[in-house]
Structure formats: structure tokens, C-alpha cells
Amino acid sequence: MEMNEIARQVKEASIQLAAARTDVKNSALAQIAKSLFDRQNEILEANQADLIRSEKENLSEPLLKRLKFDEAKIADVVDGINSLINLEDPVGRTLLATELDQGLELYKTTCPIGAIGVIFESRPDALVQISTLCLKSGNGVLLKGGSEAKETNRILVDIIMKATAESGIPANWIKLLETRSEVGSMLKMDNYIDLIIPRGSNDFVRYIMDNSRIPVMGHADGICHCYVDKEADLQMAIRIVVDAKAQYVAVCNATETLLVHENIAAELLPKLKEALDQKQVDIVGCIRTQKIIPVAPATEEDWKTEYLDYKLSVKIVDHLDDAINHINKYGSGHTDTIISGSSVRAARFMDLVDSGNVFWNCSTRFSDGFRYGFGAEVGISTSKIHARGPVGLDGLVIYKYKLIGSGHIVAEYANREKTFKHKSIQKIFPL
Numbered sequence: 001m002e003m004n005e006i007a008r009q010v011k012e013a014s015i016q017l018a019a020a021r022t023d024v025k026n027s028a029l030a031q032i033a034k035s036l037f038d039r040q041n042e043i044l045e046a047n048q049a050d051l052i053r054s055e056k057e058n059l060s061e062p063l064l065k066r067l068k069f070d071e072a073k074i075a076d077v078v079d080g081i082n083s084l085i086n087l088e089d090p091v092g093r094t095l096l097a098t099e100l101d102q103g104l105e106l107y108k109t110t111c112p113i114g115a116i117g118v119i120f121e122s123r124p125d126a127l128v129q130i131s132t133l134c135l136k137s138g139n140g141v142l143l144k145g146g147s148e149a150k151e152t153n154r155i156l157v158d159i160i161m162k163a164t165a166e167s168g169i170p171a172n173w174i175k176l177l178e179t180r181s182e183v184g185s186m187l188k189m190d191n192y193i194d195l196i197i198p199r200g201s202n203d204f205v206r207y208i209m210d211n212s213r214i215p216v217m218g219h220a221d222g223i224c225h226c227y228v229d230k231e232a233d234l235q236m237a238i239r240i241v242v243d244a245k246a247q248y249v250a251v252c253n254a255t256e257t258l259l260v261h262e263n264i265a266a267e268l269l270p271k272l273k274e275a276l277d278q279k280q281v282d283i284v285g286c287i288r289t290q291k292i293i294p295v296a297p298a299t300e301e302d303w304k305t306e307y308l309d310y311k312l313s314v315k316i317v318d319h320l321d322d323a324i325n326h327i328n329k330y331g332s333g334h335t336d337t338i339i340s341g342s343s344v345r346a347a348r349f350m351d352l353v354d355s356g357n358v359f360w361n362c363s364t365r366f367s368d369g370f371r372y373g374f375g376a377e378v379g380i381s382t383s384k385i386h387a388r389g390p391v392g393l394d395g396l397v398i399y400k401y402k403l404i405g406s407g408h409i410v411a412e413y414a415n416r417e418k419t420f421k422h423k424s425i426q427k428i429f430p431l
Helices: 003-017 022-038 038-055 061-067 070-086 124-136 147-165 180-186 202-210 234-248 262-276 320-330 341-354
Strands: 094-101 104-112 116-117 138-144 173-178 197-200 224-228 256-259 282-285 311-317 335-339 357-360 377-382 387-389 397-404
Touching: 003 116, 003 138, 003 173, 003 180, 022 038, 022 070, 022 124, 022 147, 038 061, 038 070, 038 147, 038 282, 061 147, 070 124, 070 262, 124 147, 138 180, 147 173, 147 197, 173 180, 197 202, 224 234, 234 262, 234 335, 256 262, 256 320, 262 311, 282 320, 311 320, 320 341, 335 341, 341 357
Parallel strands: 116 138, 116 197, 138 173, 224 256, 224 335, 256 311, 282 311, 335 357
Antiparallel strands: 094 104, 104 397, 377 387
């Protein structure tokens, strides 16, 4: 089937899906969850084929970890679906209600974006999360996963398509793309596709942005920071930094750079290095760091690098504002945390660090749609558009204005026979 026809079908299905009742969507989600368990052996077999092929192709260890889709990850995505079912339907909520004049009422209500193209790498669990979020928010979706996960992606889309068809969801709301040429074609289809969400490297995301007129939402890099302040509890700091760096390194919310206030560096860094050595984390550091612990020198490039691996760059700073300035210069606007016993200093950090997620006394790894209670996420947005941070259901809806009158015409207001009231009213859209 030609790409133009695939996109047209998804767009037409998205129009019908926009009006689907909440109970129908939730029933479809429940059926997907059941089918994932019922067909678990097929999923595991397909994923094993992908893993064997990818190992032969010398795929990196972090990417192999992201590719693996075992019983535990299946259980995780099913938990995410069940959480999604329990969330409020984001479609049809009244955001604003205004009485323009007697009998003339304006409503601002949420609605789906439409047809969304999502391009991602390696992670089959992302396919399930993305498609179920799109379903709950009433959007059609075109999915392009990495070729390394092609067998797993095929079986997952087959499961989702059959489960939703059984539940009365419009056919063709979800399609799987498998070739690079299809992606190139999709980027040109602004007549059918309303939004592109790319998940990948900086160069990849830039390429998408530079080669499409379709709006693009996402993030290029996840250069996340932990800043250990002079008023930090050192044991807490070690616990948080180890988790933020080493709990799972191959993700965009893992910490890549550690900033340490000069007043506590001599006491903290040896203890922290001992803890990170146990996790096989390779540390590079600034000149001042090297004088305290034996590490390789950090370069200017290290501050700009998303390692996605067991590597951490460390810099000692003179004061809080130095840390803030470093993050705003080198960070990617993703997630940054301060570890401090001072609420005043934490508030300054959280106000001035220009990122979608700013934390106090907790790991950057909490920056996640499921952990935020969004059910899951289609990705992280570092753009300053309608959605920022983990993009869950609310990031997949937009709004429209609905005006209800009873024969009102503009001429009566233009010639001043009538005047506007513009009175806020506490009402939800009545239809």
C-alpha cells in the first residue's frame, strides 16, 4: 500500500476516533492488556529473534537492553495500560466558559490533535505506550520503530489492531511503518498528518525538524544534571546521584553531569566515587575534581554529551548560580535536580533552571510519564509549545472553541444595538 493511502486512512480513522466514547476506548485498552498476556509467548519469540539478529549485528549493549522485551516489561506495559484506563478522559473537558451575551455562550473544549506520526528506536515497550496513549486521547497514529525491533513491533501492532477492532474502535487508526523511505514520505504529508514526535539522537531529531512542514514535538538530547549544594546531606546526595546515573543508564532521564559545590567537594567526591565504582561508572572530571579523586580529565565536549552509558562527568562550581549557569548553557532542557537542605536555595534553582523538569532532593529518573501518573508517555518535550516535559494524555490533546447562540448576528453588535457581556460562567459544554 502506498504511503499516501496509509496516511489518508489513519487521518480518516482519527476523525471517527475523536468522537469515541470513553467506555469504548477503555474497553479497547482492557482488551489490549488481556491480549498482550494471552499472546505473550508470540511476543517473546519475536523479541528473541530480534535480539539474536541484533547481537550478530553488534548492536551496543545499552540498545540491546532497550530492545529486550521480556515478561517483566510486558507486565510493566500492562500495568501502564491499566493505569491509563483509570485516568480521566482528556477529550471533551471544558477549559473555559464565557457568556458573550444573553443566549450566546462560548466554550473552550479539549479535542484530539488528529493523526500523529511517531518515530522511535529500539524499545518495543514504547510502541505499546505510544499507541495506547493515542487511543485514549482519540488520536490516530503512524508508528515507525527501529529495524532492530521489527519482529517484536509487528506482533505488537497485530495484537493492538485485533484487540481494538473487537472493541469497536474505527479500523485503520494505527499503522506500522517499516522502511526509511516511508518516513521520508510521511514527513511530506502535512495534508494528512498533524504532528510528528521523533524519539532518537540529536542529529536524527534535527533532521526531522529540517525536513518537514509538519509541527514537530520532542527532544534531541537528555543532558540531565545533578547539583549537590553546599547545604546537602551527603548520604542523601550519594544515594540520589547513584540512582540518577546508574539505575538505568540507557535512558534520556539518566544524569550525565554532576555539579558539586566547592565547600563539600573534598568530603563528598571520594565517597561518591567509591559508590559509583561499585556500579562500574567511569568518571571524568574538571581540573579541581582531578585534584580530589583520580579520574580522567573532562573536556568541553563532555559537558555537551549524552552518554547513555556508564559514564559521568563531574565539575566543581563556586556557588549556586555557577551551577544554574552551567546547566542553562550545556543542558538540553530535559531534567535537572538540586540536592540541598535549603528550601531558599532550592527555590532559586527551580525558578532559574530553564528545563521542562526541575527537582529538589530526588533522582532525575523520576522524570517519566508513568511515574508522574500520566499512564505512560509518548516522549519528552523540551520545546516551549503546548506540551513540555513528559508528554502524556494532556499533551496529546489540543482545544477548539465552540459557540452556541440562538439567532445571534454580528450586525447587532456592530451597530451597537447590543453589547457584549463577556461574563465568565461555571458551566461545562452542554452537548
